Amino acid sequence: NQSALTTPQDEVDTLMHQVADEHGLELNEELRETPDTLLTKSKETEAKEQDDLSERLRALRG
Amino acid sequence: MSRQQPHAVPAATLNTQALKLQKLKHNEAYHYINSALDDDSKGEYNKALDKYRLGIQALKDALKIRYVTDAEFRESEILGPKMRQNLQAVESRVEELSQRMNRPGTT
Numbered sequence: 001n002q003s004a005l006t007t008p009q010d011e012v013d014t015l016m017h018q019v020a021d022e023h024g025l026e027l028n029e030e031l032r033e034t035p036d037t038l039l040t041k042s043k044e045t046e047a048k049e050q051d052d053l054s055e056r057l058r059a060l061r062g
Numbered sequence: 063m064s065r066q067q068p069h070a071v072p073a074a075t076l077n078t079q080a081l082k083l084q085k086l087k088h089n090e091a092y093h094y095i096n097s098a099l100d101d102d103s104k105g106e107y108n109k110a111l112d113k114y115r116l117g118i119q120a121l122k123d124a125l126k127i128r129y130v131t132d133a134e135f136r137e138s139e140i141l142g143p144k145m146r147q148n149l150q151a152v153e154s155r156v157e158e159l160s161q162r163m164n165r166p167g168t169t
Contacts, residue, residue, distance in 0.1 A: 027123055031083045039085045043140050046085065049092045050144035056099045057151040 076137045080127050084138055087124035091117045091145070095152060107159050114156050121149040 098113035124145055129135040 024126075027083060027087075028079075031079065031086055034082075034086055036082075038089070039082050041085065041089070043137065046088050046092075047140050047144060049096075050088070050141060050148060053092065053095050053099070053148050054144065054151065056096075057148065057155065060099070060102065060155060061151075 076134055078130075078134050080129050081134055081137055083127050084124050084141065087120045087127075088141055088145070091120035091124065091148075093117075094120060095148070098152075102155070102159075107163055111156060111159055111163070114152050114159075118149060118152055118156065121145050121152070125149065 094113045094117035098110045098117060101107070101110035101113065125142070127138070129138050
């Protein structure tokens, strides 16, 4: 009876493959505990934040 | 006839688990490194070092994520090269500060 086994195994597999080492389990656990409301920044904003860090790091070395 | 919306940058609509994980780690890295840079600029090097190290870990986590589809990989690469560059820069800074801190008699 296959229908008895309809667990969200695909989802678990996907999560397991995202980070392929032992640390990956912890990361996925951390992600599961993070509400989506904390993950609303746009990629554009994130890219700008990384650029800001680059700029500040460059300034330190100059 | 309705006017076409100008769309300069296509909105990022992908929101897979892997991309959420990247977002989470980006946020962490940004938080720690930004704060480390503040400490660094005030001469609070020990505090800065601790935070830089946490930022490095977050960047490494982010860069370890595997993407399954081409679309999510492309999306991840908006940040990927920037993160790799910042990882390198922060690691250099940590090395520099560590050496400075270990040197006795620094004025």
